[in-house]
Amino acid sequence: MSKLKSTLSIAVFTFITLTAISCKDNKKEQNKTDGNHSEMNHDNSDGHHDGNKKEIVMSGSGNSETVLNDYFNLKNALVADDNAKAKELGVIMAKSFQNLDVSNYTDAQKADLKDIIEDAVEQSEHISDSDIDHQREHFKMLSKDIIDMVAVTGSENTVYQLFCPMYDSGSAWLSMSKEIKNPYYGSKMMNCGKVQKEIN
Template identity: 65%
Template sequence: MKHLKLTTILAMAFLSLTIMSCKDGKKKQAKTEKHSEMNHDANDGHHDSEEKGMVMSHNQDGNAEMVLKDYFNLKDALVADDNTKAKELGATLVRSLKSLDVSKYTDAEQEELNEIIEDAAEHAEHISESPMAHQREHFKVLSKDVTDMVSITGTANTLYEQFCPMYDKGSAWLSMSKDIKNPYYGSKMLNCGKLQKEIN
């Protein structure tokens, strides 16, 4: 019994420290990353944020880039805690997903893309009809679907896979900026997360 109490106390202390470090430590990290990104961007203008728009390439599937654009707009609405905007953008994303032309891919890729599109569209549809907490639950799976789509279609832009250890035992999302803007917590823990992977 004594051992169980000690384990519980240690677990609570660890959780408290993790939350505090996620809240406070990320502010410093975000400032550092923002500073280094600003210096980087001064020398290299290729890393535009979502707000500046996406670069479209003739070598990439324009429809896939449109799906990404709509996904990033939806992410930004969740970051801003804007339930109404997220509903509208969820419906927009459903349309761009369903209009994705997979005909130029191999049979195996087409089959995989069709499965991804079906699943992603279902989650985007739920987002278009749900309150914020439920939107964020569906955004987690939607983000995995969009990441899987990009692994097949490629992208004309450098993307960043980011990860929040706090939300639902750990959740990832895609961004066009290295800056952490957490769509799962919005203003509650805006900078909670870390850069996990760069996708070119």
């Protein structure tokens, strides 16, 4: 009888020990998973999925579609006169351009893209550290870089080149929509502009 109690005690002890170890491992795995989720949520708060209407949804990094996605989010922040959001998105834009993979292009295209990236990173960094008027000045130059990039990389989606004749002797920007929502003037002159061309 005492042998049976002893065996039973050992079995119960073993079961409890294994359960505790299993729970501990599971907790570690859960923490790892939660860490990934919080990282994803951090990305979300940086504007990739900012709760506002997104113009384009792409996954992955290092491609021109990711850069375009971040650009459209930045444009939307300027349309909304949101200086703080535009600052956050300026940081994201700089990173997106730095991560742009140019390895699959010709040597001439690589040279063009490297020049575009260098200038776009500089414009994005200025946007991340400026008042909204200054952000809009740099957004004009950033938009030129984006238009030049799309001329090399193309776009998986139809985009529209829009043009405001009033801002700084005329300024272009890209959008997924023909609807004019002016990032250079925001609420002051929201509908100032026209469609210049459609890019497929």
